[in-house]
Amino acid sequence: MRRTIALTLSSTRDLFSGSNEAGLMILAKIITLGKGLLFNVLGFGVLVGIWYIVSLITKEALPTPVATFSVFWELVKDPFYDYGPNDKGIGLQLGSSIVRVFSGFLLGAMIAIPMGLLIGASSFCKKMFYPIVQVLKPVSPLAWFPIGLVAFESASKATIFIIFITSLWPTLINTAFGVASLPSDHKNVAKAFGFSRWKYLTKVLLPYSFPHIITGLRLSIGVAWLVIVAGEMLSGGIGIGFFVWDSWNALSLEKVISAILIIGIVGLILDKGFSWLEKKVTYEA
Amino acid sequence: MISIQNIEIAFNTPKGKFVAVKDINLEIKKGEIVSIIGHSGCGKSTILNAVSGMVFPTKGKVLLNNKEVKGPGPDRGIVFQNYSLLPWLNVEENIYQAVDAALPSKTKTDKRDLVEKYLRMVNLWDHREKHPKQISGGMKQRTAIARAFAIDPDVLLLDEPFGALDALTKGSLHIELLKMWNLTQRSKTIVMVTHDIEEAIFLSDRIVVMNNGPAATIREIEEVHLPRPRNKKEIVNLEEYKIIRERLLNLLMDKVEIDEEDFYKEKAA
Numbered sequence: 001m002r003r004t005i006a007l008t009l010s011s012t013r014d015l016f017s018g019s020n021e022a023g024l025m026i027l028a029k030i031i032t033l034g035k036g037l038l039f040n041v042l043g044f045g046v047l048v049g050i051w052y053i054v055s056l057i058t059k060e061a062l063p064t065p066v067a068t069f070s071v072f073w074e075l076v077k078d079p080f081y082d083y084g085p086n087d088k089g090i091g092l093q094l095g096s097s098i099v100r101v102f103s104g105f106l107l108g109a110m111i112a113i114p115m116g117l118l119i120g121a122s123s124f125c126k127k128m129f130y131p132i133v134q135v136l137k138p139v140s141p142l143a144w145f146p147i148g149l150v151a152f153e154s155a156s157k158a159t160i161f162i163i164f165i166t167s168l169w170p171t172l173i174n175t176a177f178g179v180a181s182l183p184s185d186h187k188n189v190a191k192a193f194g195f196s197r198w199k200y201l202t203k204v205l206l207p208y209s210f211p212h213i214i215t216g217l218r219l220s221i222g223v224a225w226l227v228i229v230a231g232e233m234l235s236g237g238i239g240i241g242f243f244v245w246d247s248w249n250a251l252s253l254e255k256v257i258s259a260i261l262i263i264g265i266v267g268l269i270l271d272k273g274f275s276w277l278e279k280k281v282t283y284e285a
Numbered sequence: 286m287i288s289i290q291n292i293e294i295a296f297n298t299p300k301g302k303f304v305a306v307k308d309i310n311l312e313i314k315k316g317e318i319v320s321i322i323g324h325s326g327c328g329k330s331t332i333l334n335a336v337s338g339m340v341f342p343t344k345g346k347v348l349l350n351n352k353e354v355k356g357p358g359p360d361r362g363i364v365f366q367n368y369s370l371l372p373w374l375n376v377e378e379n380i381y382q383a384v385d386a387a388l389p390s391k392t393k394t395d396k397r398d399l400v401e402k403y404l405r406m407v408n409l410w411d412h413r414e415k416h417p418k419q420i421s422g423g424m425k426q427r428t429a430i431a432r433a434f435a436i437d438p439d440v441l442l443l444d445e446p447f448g449a450l451d452a453l454t455k456g457s458l459h460i461e462l463l464k465m466w467n468l469t470q471r472s473k474t475i476v477m478v479t480h481d482i483e484e485a486i487f488l489s490d491r492i493v494v495m496n497n498g499p500a501a502t503i504r505e506i507e508e509v510h511l512p513r514p515r516n517k518k519e520i521v522n523l524e525e526y527k528i529i530r531e532r533l534l535n536l537l538m539d540k541v542e543i544d545e546e547d548f549y550k551e552k553a554a
């Protein structure tokens with residue numbers, strides 16, 4: 001009798017200490033998260049502080065943080081209004097930029113990945129095409145804009161065209177590099193067991209290169225997002241880049257700074273998305 | 286069956302041509318088990334790779350069934366020294382993909398059954414869903430063994446296949462190897478690289494002892510006439526076993542003795 005009581009007692013104690021431990025773990029996690037957040041807030045706080053001082057010194061030629069944030073709030077409060085071609089909400093502007101970036105980016109990936117596979121796998125293709133890549137890669141994508149205009153007779157399509165060109169190189173080069181760095185051990189397995197071309201491609205080459213390809217795509221989308229702003233400044237119409245240009249013409253630096261913030265945040269989200277994908281496809285070697 | 290005719294294998298290195306092995310002559314009959322033994326770096330893997338078709342001799346040639354070896358093929362099952370599993374496939378898929386490629390005429394169920402049979406043979410059926418990263422060196426080695434056996438090749442080329450295994454597992458895989466060899470009417474030819482003298486004697490019909498490299502040659506070929514089936518515990522008491530063991534030890538160890546003499550001289554001085 002006594003014994004059973006002792007047993008239940010000790011087991012309940014175990015139970016408690018168990019849940020206690022779990023509780024502590026969660027608490028510890030919250031604390032580390034909170035600490036991280038605190039540092040982030042601190043960093044931004046310093047930035048906003050400097051900004052404030054600069055705007056005071058320049059007698060508000062640079063708008064103050066407060067003025068900017070109230071404009072920012074106006075912008076994001078109603079992001080999807082549409083009052084005709086020259087007055088659209090920031091959400092619509094952003095949306096059209098994102099659609100353009102992804103159209104160009106996907107087109108680019110569709111060309112870059114197969115080309116990268118070819119250049120990486122065959123020294124013949126490498127000798128033939130790699131010099132072309134090397135010459136075209138350093139060219140600013142904006143230089144392609146006139147060619148896009150001539151070819152597509154539309155500023156909007158020309159913007160997609162420069163995004164397409166921009167997206168090509170990082171993906172192509174990373175894919176080629178991934179394929180070329182395939183260890184001979186893996187190749188030997190395919191040779192020794194007589195893998196067909198298809199099996200070699202799908203079970204050896206692609207799984208090995210996949211993380212490299214995703215890294216290339218991540219770099220591509222990053223550059224594409226950089227280029228879209230400049231591209232839309234040239235092309236006009238609608239888009240976050242055009243919005244920046246339009247706000248500058250309307251002499252609203254508050255809007256320009258707000259747009260910069262939004263561009264930065266969207267860029268960060270894109271990058272995080274691809275980083276996440278990168279982690280997902282990376283096998284453990 | 287396998288005929289290695291006066292081959293030399295050299296590699297191009299930044300410092301120029303490096304001759305790994307030369308003047309290698311070896312005839313291996315169908316169904317024979319031959320071990321290659323020698324010090325690290327003498328060129329054992331290199332010779333095995335010439336038979337598998339992974340490297341090509343710079344002189345001489347390798348014939349397999351009277352045909353010159355022009356590359357690897359599924360008639361030869363290879364266990365690579367570094368296992369060479371594909372890290373993105375789990376244990377089962379590593380074997381299945383090899384079986385699927387090497388035996389295209391079999392049905393899918395047959396292939397899956399084969400994979401299961403050999404995974405059970407090496408005691409990895411319960412670990413079939415793990416990836417190479419998640420298993421030990423010995424388990425990787427057993428996966429590689431199962432993969433080579435599962436394609437049912439005429440020739441098995443094993444590069445230190447039991448090197449990373451503990452004595453017990455090693456022993457049971459020796460038995461499995463011989464069992465499989467017996468089940469196929471001793472028709473499979475097995476060429477194996479090893480560092481383990483006892484293992485070589487227990488398994489082999491002949492043991493090829495290599496000289497040290499560079500430009501290593503065959504030092505001697507020992508014949509092992511121990512009766513089969515062999516029992517590990519019994520053969521160690523046979524006179525012939527002891528003689529062969531002694532001879533192999535002498536062939537491989539003479540360098541060590543010279544060092545010891547030097548050691549004593551230094552002490553005396």
Ligand SMILES: Nc1ncnc2c1ncn2[C@@H]1O[C@H](COP(=O)(O)OP(=O)(O)OP(=O)(O)O)[C@@H](O)[C@H]1O
Nearest residue numbers: 296298303305324325326327328329330331332498
């Ligand atoms: N691809 C290569 N390029 C240049 N040299 C090589 C190459 N492969 C092997 N060698 C050299 O050939 C020699 C024999 O190598 P090999 O791998 O056959 O040795 P091994 O007898 O199998 O050694 P171990 O017992 O350590 O596995 C070594 O000196 C090695 O450096």
Ligand SMILES: [Mg+2]
Nearest residue numbers: 329330366444
């Ligand atoms: Mg070796």
